[in-house]
Amino acid sequence: MQISHYQLLKKIEEETKKARQEENSDALYQHLYTIKTLCEVVLDSQLNHAAFLEENSTPVSPAEGRALPLQGNKLETDDGANGDSIFDF
Numbered sequence: 767m768q769i770s771h772y773q774l775l776k777k778i779e780e781e782t783k784k785a786r787q788e789e790n791s792d793a794l795y796q797h798l799y800t801i802k803t804l805c806e807v808v809l810d811s812q813l814n815h816a817a818f819l820e821e822n823s824t825p826v827s828p829a830e831g832r833a834l835p836l837q838g839n840k841l842e843t844d845d846g847a848n849g850d851s852i853f854d855f
Contacts, residue, residue, distance in 0.1 A: 771808055778804045 778801055785797035 774808050
């Protein structure tokens with residue numbers, strides 16, 4: 767289940783309104799702690815998302831991305847072999 771940042775921000779705003787109306791210090795602390803927890807959820811999800819993207823987006827180096835062209839030069843040997851195959855004697 768994925769919760770959007772908008773929904774979390776809305777919950778943070780609701781808790782902020784409740785905290786402003788609170789006169790009891792214990793209840794105020796509970797609202798502030800809830801706000802802190804919601805902020806951590808947003809930040810952790812952002813960090814996990816960034817780590818996921820970094821993990822799954824490994825850049826391809828130019829050497830891996832394309833095949834090397836074959837050269838048209840024949841191999842010249844000292845023993846007088848007449849072809850490119852390893853089976854040419």
